Amino acid sequence: MQIQTMVEANPDGHEVEYTYFDPDPDLLEELLRDLFENHWDQFFFGPCIQGSVFELQASVASGPKPHIGLHDGRLWGLALSPVHWTSQGNAEESNAS
DSSP, rough: OEEEEEEETTTTTTTTEEEEEOOOOOHHHHHHHHHHSSTTTTSSSSETTTTOOOOOOGGGGHHHOEEEEEEEEEEEEEEOOOOOOOOOOOOOEEEOO
């Protein structure tokens, strides 16, 4: 497996680091499990549907870390905090089940 890293300077002076790798299923499973099991409260995630992007973020206050499972070749995340979509497309916590 070949992993390449590239750093680009932005016009505002900040640097962005990109990491390129082959999308091997075992590597992707390891990466996603690590992200969602160990860093789940430190990043935004969600679906990208034509015309919109939904951003969710789990927090320690919203409940336990998610359980990650593999079923039919797909990774699933369970026990994320319940969310509610507002008319503007923003996620809000909801106590409704």
